[in-house]
Amino acid sequence: MFYNKLKAQLQADLKETALSVFVGFPSTQMVEMVAYNGFDVVVIDNEHGMLSDENVEHMIIAAENAGVTPLVRVVSSDPAHILKAMDRGAHGVHVPQVDDKEQAMQVVKAVKYPPIGKRGAAFSMRAAKYGTEPIAEYLAHANTQSLVCIHIESEKAMENLEEILSVEGIDMVFIGPTDLSVSLGYGGSIDHPDVLKSIDEIYQLATERGVKVGIHTKSKEGARQREEWGADYVSLTVTSLLNEAFKDYITGVKEKKIKQNH
Numbered sequence: 001m002f003y004n005k006l007k008a009q010l011q012a013d014l015k016e017t018a019l020s021v022f023v024g025f026p027s028t029q030m031v032e033m034v035a036y037n038g039f040d041v042v043v044i045d046n047e048h049g050m051l052s053d054e055n056v057e058h059m060i061i062a063a064e065n066a067g068v069t070p071l072v073r074v075v076s077s078d079p080a081h082i083l084k085a086m087d088r089g090a091h092g093v094h095v096p097q098v099d100d101k102e103q104a105m106q107v108v109k110a111v112k113y114p115p116i117g118k119r120g121a122a123f124s125m126r127a128a129k130y131g132t133e134p135i136a137e138y139l140a141h142a143n144t145q146s147l148v149c150i151h152i153e154s155e156k157a158m159e160n161l162e163e164i165l166s167v168e169g170i171d172m173v174f175i176g177p178t179d180l181s182v183s184l185g186y187g188g189s190i191d192h193p194d195v196l197k198s199i200d201e202i203y204q205l206a207t208e209r210g211v212k213v214g215i216h217t218k219s220k221e222g223a224r225q226r227e228e229w230g231a232d233y234v235s236l237t238v239t240s241l242l243n244e245a246f247k248d249y250i251t252g253v254k255e256k257k258i259k260q261n262h
């Protein structure tokens with residue numbers, strides 16, 4: 001049965017920020033590269049990404065093999081989407097656009113088996129090792145190891161923040177700065193003072209209530225800043241990393257050529 005390294009890291013309160021990468025295209029190789037380069041988590045992005053259920057399962061297998069925690073960003077908080085990811089063997093889910101307490105409770109219930117939740121049981125799935133595990137042990141283990149991460153990324157979620165944070169079973173709230181800025185009317189300006197004020201509010205309230213906080217960034221500098229803010233978990237999208245590396249390479253090579261020609 002799986003051991004959720006991220007969950008253990010968060011619970012141990014190591015004061016060390018866990019680092020993750022979102023991958024939204026089907027590539028087991030990219031998942032392995034994320035792991036071998038030392039990230040803690042790979043987020044298999046099925047909200048915006050172009051992944052089939054089969055791709056998701058293969059990427060989870062690659063992640064487990066390479067020793068990085070596989071989380072799946074599901075399409076929505078619909079329990080059917082969450083169940084698909086958990087049955088594939090995801091160690092937990094990133095659930096976008098959670099706007100109120102009822103939705104947050106629905107997410108926890110979808111991730112957890114009874115008596116905590118209402119996750120549908122089928123032991124023939126990969127998560128339960130195709131029915132080869134003792135059922136009672138599997139159920140208990142899945143409930144303790146699975147991780148619930150909900151996105152706070154809308155004006156409505158900000159209005160309902162206290163209530164959302166009161167929901168039992170949420171391991172981490174994740175700030176989606178892009179959606180938050182769009183929802184607040186600042187169209188992607190993630191550093192707008194009003195967006196930063198909301199981000200600060202999420203940190204304050206979540207920390208007071210003992211809920212871990214994750215946040216997305218676009219760069220190394222952004223990640224460092226968010227670490228300084230006290231983030232428990234910082235993510236970025238693999239395309240941000242690749243674009244940065246490509247740009248750096250191209251400009252580096254061209255600069256050298258210009259210098260040599262002088």
Ligand code: 3PY
Nearest residue numbers: 153176177178179216
């Ligand atoms: C956002 O910034 O909205 C996110 O969901 C980050 O992936």
Ligand code: MG
Nearest residue numbers: 096153176179
């Ligand atoms: Mg988002």
